[in-house]
Amino acid sequence: MSAVTGVRAGLRSDCLGAALPAPRVSWRIVDAPAGAVQDAAELRLVRDGEVDSVALDGADQNLVDWPFAPLRSRERTVLTVRSRVAGEWTAWSAPLEVEGALYEPHDWQAPLVMPSASFPHRTRPSWLLRASFTLDEAPVRARLYATAQGVFVPSLNGAAVSDEVLAPGWTSYDHRLRYRVHDVTALLRAGENVLGAELADGWFRGNIGFDGGVWDEYGKHVGLLLQLEVTGADGVARIVALDDAWRTAPGPATSAGLYEGEVHDARLLPPGWDAPGFDDAAWTRPELRQADELAARLEPAINEPVRVIETLAPVSVETRPNGRIRLDFGQNISGVLRVRIDAPAGRTVTLHHAEVLEDGELGTRPLRRAVSIDSFTSAGEPETWQPRHTVHGFRYAELEGWPGELGDGDVVAAVIHTAMERRGWFACSDPLLERLHENVVWSMRDNFVDLPTDCPQRDERLGWTGDIQVFAPAAEFLYGADGVLASWLRDVAAQQGPDGWVPNFVPWLECGFPSGASAAWGDAAVVVPWVMWQRRGNRGVLERQWPSMTAWVEHLLLRIGADDVVEDSMELGDWLDPAAPPEDPGAARTDKYLVASAYAVRSARLVAQAAEVLGRAPERERYAAVADRVLAGMRRRWLDDLDGLAHAPTALALVIGFDLARDDDEQRRAGALLSAAVREGGHRVQTGFVGTPIICDALASTGHLDDAYALLLQTECPSWLYPVTMGATTIWERWDSMLPDGRINPGDMTSFNHYALGAVVDFLHRVVAGLAPAAPGYREVEIRPRPGGGLTSASARHLSPYGEIHVSWRIVGDELALDVELPVGVTGVVTLPDGTTEAVASGSHTFRGAARAPRKETLR
Numbered sequence: 001m002s003a004v005t006g007v008r009a010g011l012r013s014d015c016l017g018a019a020l021p022a023p024r025v026s027w028r029i030v031d032a033p034a035g036a037v038q039d040a041a042e043l044r045l046v047r048d049g050e051v052d053s054v055a056l057d058g059a060d061q062n063l064v065d066w067p068f069a070p071l072r073s074r075e076r077t078v079l080t081v082r083s084r085v086a087g088e089w090t091a092w093s094a095p096l097e098v099e100g101a102l103y104e105p106h107d108w109q110a111p112l113v114m115p116s117a118s119f120p121h122r123t124r125p126s127w128l129l130r131a132s133f134t135l136d137e138a139p140v141r142a143r144l145y146a147t148a149q150g151v152f153v154p155s156l157n158g159a160a161v162s163d164e165v166l167a168p169g170w171t172s173y174d175h176r177l178r179y180r181v182h183d184v185t186a187l188l189r190a191g192e193n194v195l196g197a198e199l200a201d202g203w204f205r206g207n208i209g210f211d212g213g214v215w216d217e218y219g220k221h222v223g224l225l226l227q228l229e230v231t232g233a234d235g236v237a238r239i240v241a242l243d244d245a246w247r248t249a250p251g252p253a254t255s256a257g258l259y260e261g262e263v264h265d266a267r268l269l270p271p272g273w274d275a276p277g278f279d280d281a282a283w284t285r286p287e288l289r290q291a292d293e294l295a296a297r298l299e300p301a302i303n304e305p306v307r308v309i310e311t312l313a314p315v316s317v318e319t320r321p322n323g324r325i326r327l328d329f330g331q332n333i334s335g336v337l338r339v340r341i342d343a344p345a346g347r348t349v350t351l352h353h354a355e356v357l358e359d360g361e362l363g364t365r366p367l368r369r370a371v372s373i374d375s376f377t378s379a380g381e382p383e384t385w386q387p388r389h390t391v392h393g394f395r396y397a398e399l400e401g402w403p404g405e406l407g408d409g410d411v412v413a414a415v416i417h418t419a420m421e422r423r424g425w426f427a428c429s430d431p432l433l434e435r436l437h438e439n440v441v442w443s444m445r446d447n448f449v450d451l452p453t454d455c456p457q458r459d460e461r462l463g464w465t466g467d468i469q470v471f472a473p474a475a476e477f478l479y480g481a482d483g484v485l486a487s488w489l490r491d492v493a494a495q496q497g498p499d500g501w502v503p504n505f506v507p508w509l510e511c512g513f514p515s516g517a518s519a520a521w522g523d524a525a526v527v528v529p530w531v532m533w534q535r536r537g538n539r540g541v542l543e544r545q546w547p548s549m550t551a552w553v554e555h556l557l558l559r560i561g562a563d564d565v566v567e568d569s570m571e572l573g574d575w576l577d578p579a580a581p582p583e584d585p586g587a588a589r590t591d592k593y594l595v596a597s598a599y600a601v602r603s604a605r606l607v608a609q610a611a612e613v614l615g616r617a618p619e620r621e622r623y624a625a626v627a628d629r630v631l632a633g634m635r636r637r638w639l640d641d642l643d644g645l646a647h648a649p650t651a652l653a654l655v656i657g658f659d660l661a662r663d664d665d666e667q668r669r670a671g672a673l674l675s676a677a678v679r680e681g682g683h684r685v686q687t688g689f690v691g692t693p694i695i696c697d698a699l700a701s702t703g704h705l706d707d708a709y710a711l712l713l714q715t716e717c718p719s720w721l722y723p724v725t726m727g728a729t730t731i732w733e734r735w736d737s738m739l740p741d742g743r744i745n746p747g748d749m750t751s752f753n754h755y756a757l758g759a760v761v762d763f764l765h766r767v768v769a770g771l772a773p774a775a776p777g778y779r780e781v782e783i784r785p786r787p788g789g790g791l792t793s794a795s796a797r798h799l800s801p802y803g804e805i806h807v808s809w810r811i812v813g814d815e816l817a818l819d820v821e822l823p824v825g826v827t828g829v830v831t832l833p834d835g836t837t838e839a840v841a842s843g844s845h846t847f848r849g850a851a852r853a854p855r856k857e858t859l860r
C-alpha cells in the first residue's frame with residue numbers, strides 16, 4: 001500500500017519557528033506499485049481548531065507552494081498530506097507540527113542584554129548571565145526565542161536548552177542575525193526558575209580573518225537576546241519580563257577565540273549559578289538595550305543547527321618523550337576534544353591540535369595565526385569538559401599536563417558541523433577511489449560549520465565564494481546542504497555592492513584581501529542558486545536570489561571591454577594550477593581573462609535560463625544576448641585559434657564544459673587537443689580551481705573516457721589519488737600539501753582540508769556510477785554508467801526529493817549488469833555502454849549488455 005512519508009515544510013527538518021510564514025511543502029511516497037505516479041494530493045492544515053484542506057492536481061510533491069494563508073507569528077498548526085497514487089488515496093501522513101516564528105519586528109520585546117565593557121584587541125573572557133523569575137504555575141507551553149551578538153550557550157534551571165554548538169552561527173550580522181525557537185516547556189516549573197547563558201566573542205567581536213584579521217567587526221559589545229514566552233492554563237502566551245532580573249559575572253573561560261582556542265578555569269564557575277537558589281547579590285547588572293533597531297535584522301534560522309554529530313575515539317595513543325600524550329583520531333575533522341578529567345584543584349591540562357605530523361611533531365605551521373590550543377584548569381572535582389566557544393581542524397592532539405594515566409574513553413574527539421541529512425553515497429571496486437570519495441565527504445562535513453567555508457583550521461575558515469561555486473553540485477548530492485546554502489546566499493545578496501560586486505568571501509571582512517570581484521568566485525551568486533534548482537528543484541531560491549543573480553551579471557557588463565571580453569579586472573584565474581609557484585597561486589597556464597570571460601558567458605546563460613524558469617522573457621533575451629556578445633569576443637580573442645590553447649588544459653576544458661565551441665567539429669577538436677595535453681602531462685593534474693572540477697567531464701564527453709579514468713586513477717603527484725596514497729583523510733588545498741618526502745608544502749597557504757578539488761566526486765556519481773539528474777530535482781534521471789579504468793563495479797545512491805535513487809553496475813565477463821531503482825515521481829532513461837537505450841519508470845529494473853562501448857564513441 002502506498003504511503004506518504006518525510007513531510008516537510010521549509011528546508012529544516014523541524015518546523016518549530018518556521019523560517020518563512022509560507023514554507024514550501026515536500027513529501028515522499030513509498031511502497032507504491034512499480035510505475036505508479038501521484039495524480040493528486042491533498043494538504044490539510046489544522047489551525048485554531050479549524051480544518052483547512054486544499055486539493056492539488058498532478059504529480060508535484062517537492063517544495064510545493066504553501067497553499068494556505070500564511071502563518072501568523074507564533075501560530076500553531078498541524079499539517080498532514082495524502083496522495084492519490086494510481087487512483088488510490090494513501091492514508092494521511094504522520095502529522096507535522098508547524099509553528100510560526102516571530103515575523104513582525106514588534107514581536108520582539110526582550111532587550112539585548114550586554115554584560116561587558118569594550119576590550120582591547122586580545123582574546124577575551126566569556127560572561128555568565130542569569131535571570132531569576134517566578135512562575136505561579138508550571139506552563140502548558142513555553143518557548144525561548146534565542147540569539148546573541150557573540151556565541152552563546154543557554155540553559156534553564158541548569159539544564160541545556162538545546163544541543164546547538166556555536167549558536168547563532170555566522171552571518172553578515174549587519175544585515176541578518178538568526179534566532180532559533182526552543183520548546184522549553186519541560187524545563188520550567190512553578191516557583192523560582194533561572195534562565196542562564198554563557199556568552200563569548202565568537203565571530204561577532206573576536207579576531208577573524210587572515211593577515212592579522214579584524215577585531216570587533218560587528219560591534220564592541222557582545223549581547224544576549226532571549227525572549228521567553230509562557231502559556232498558562234488560560235491559553236494565553238505571555239512574555240516573561242526579565243529586564244530587571246538580569247545579572248552578570250565573568251565566565252569560566254578566561255579567554256575564548258574561534259582561532260585561538262579556549263582557556264577554561266573550572267574554579268571560576270560558581271556551582272549552581274544557573275539554577276534557583278543561587279545568590280547573585282555580588283553579580284552586576286548588565287546594560288540593557290531595547291532591541292528595536294536589531295529587530296529588523298532578526299530572522300528565524302533557515303538552516304539546521306551546528307551540533308556535535310559524533311565522537312571519535314583515538315586510534316592510537318602514545319606518550320612522547322616530553323611527557324605529552326599524543327592522540328591520533330585517524331580522521332581529520334572539525335571539532336574539539338571532550339575530556340574526562342579527575343585532577344587536583346588548580347591542575348591545568350593543555351590541549352594542542354594539528355592536522356598532520358612533520359618530523360615526528362605536530363605540524364602547526366599551516367594553522368598560521370590560529371593557535372588552536374585549549375586548556376582546562378580543574379576545580380578539584382571529576383569533570384567532563386569540552387570547549388564551548390571554539391572549534392578546530394585536526395586529526396592529532398597532544399595533552400600536556402594530563403594527571404596520571406589516560407584511561408579508555410577519557411578523551412574523544414567531538415565532530416562538529418551543521419546537522420545535515422546524508423543524501424548521497426558512492427562505492428566502487430577501487431579502494432583508493434572509494435577513499436577519495438570518503439575524503440570528500442569528510443571535507444564537506446568539516447567545512448559546513450554553519451556556512452560553506454574554505455577550510456576549518458587556519459586563520460581563515462571563510463565563506464570563499466569560489467570554493468562553494470565549484471563544489472555545490474557535489475555538496476547537493478552528498479548532504480542536505482540546502483539550508484546552509486540558502487542562508488549563505490542571503491548574505492551574498494546582502495553584501496553585494498550597489499554595482500553588483502560580489503565579495504570574494506561572504507561574510508566579507510576588510511582584512512587586506514583585494515576587494516575586486518573575481519570570476520569563478522563572484523559567479524557563485526549565479527551558479528549556487530542554479531545548482532540548487534537543478535539538484536533539488538528549489539525554485540524558491542531562484543526567485544529569492546534573482547536580484548542578486550542579475551546584479552552579478554550586470555556587474556560583469558561593467559567589466560567587459562571594447563573587445564567584448566572581460567579584461568582589466570582583479571582575477572584569481574585558474575587558482576592553484578600546479579604549474580604556479582607556491583608563492584603565486586594565481587600564475588596559471590590559462591589566461592585569467594579567458595577564465596573570466598568563459599564564466600561571464602556561463603553566468604549570463606544561466607541567468608537567461610533562470611529567467612525562462614521564472615517566466616521573465618525580456619530578461620531572458622537580455623542575458624542571452626550578453627552571453628552571445630562575450631562568446632563572440634572570446635572567439636575573436638582566443639577560440640578561433642584553438643591550437644593556441646593546446647598548452648592550457650583548463651582553457652580547453654572550459655571550451656568543452658561551458659559549451660563555447662562553434663559546432664561539434666570544434667568541440668571534437670578541443671577534445672582531441674585536451675586529450676593530447678593530458679597525455680603529454682602523463683595524466684597528472686595540470687589544472688587549478690577552475691579546470692579541475694570539469695576536466696574529466698570534458699574528456700569523457702568528447703570521446704576520451706580512458707584519459708578521464710587515467711587522470712582519476714593517477715597516483716603520482718599531482719593527482720587526486722596522490723594524497724590518498726599519502727594517508728590523507730580529507731581533500732587537500734594543494735595537490736602536494738604534503739610533499740612526497742613527508743614534509744609540509746612550504747607555501748603559506750597549505751591546508752589539509754579544502755573541499756574545492758574534491759568537486760570531482762560529482763563525476764564519480766554522474767559518469768562513473770551513471771546517476772545524473774536530467775530534470776530539476778531528479779524528476780528525470782539519466783542513467784548512463786561509463787565503466788573504464790579497470791573498475792569492475794560502481795554504485796551511487798541518492799536521496800532525491802522524491803526518494804532514494806539507486807544505480808549499481810558490475811562487470812561479469814564481457815557483460816555489464818546494471819540494477820536501477822527509482823522512487824515514485826522519478827522517470828529515467830537508461831543507456832548502456834553498448835548504446836542500448838530504454839525509458840524506465842519508478843520501481844526496480846535490471847539490465848545486461850556489453851560492458852564496453854562500440855569502438856567509436858559518440859560525441860556527447
Ligand code: BGC
Pocket residue numbers: 454455460464465466467572575749754756
Ligand atoms: C582560500 C581559498 C580561496 C583563495 C582565493 C585562499 O586563501 O583558502 O580556498 O578560494 O584563498 O584567493
